[in-house]
Amino acid sequence: MSGWNVADRCGTLRADQELAEFHELQRTAVLSSFHYHHARLVEIYCVERVEQLLNDSEILTQRVRTLARPNALEGVGACEAPRGTLFHHYKIDEQGLIRWCNTAIWR
DSSP: OTTOOSOSOOSSHHHHHHHHHHHTTSSSOOOOGGGHHHHHHHHHHTHHHHHHHHTOGGGGSTTTOOOOOOSOSEEEEEEEETTEEEEEEEEEOTTSOEEEEEEEEEO
16 A cells, blocks of 8 residues: 555545545545545445445355344443543433433643
8 A cells, every 4th residue: 555545445436436546535545634525525435335245145244244132231431532532421211222422622
């Protein structure tokens, strides 16, 4: 990848063409917030790959797909970010639906 952002290809013709154009914006990784919308366009084209995967009959085999079930009805997490530490606190029901959520940033 030699200094590019995370991906060097997307896997579909249109997405790869758009990504190549995106990489031409700077000589190294594209970091400017000015280019965020262009990056989102590349991601939208990646939906083509999602469609290909969803239309693949192998995607539904037991080897690929598993059913997730709640293993706890409450969970707390923290994530560091430049703007501060983000805390997440969730409570779910037996079906895994979020019934209560509290998030806070500690600076």
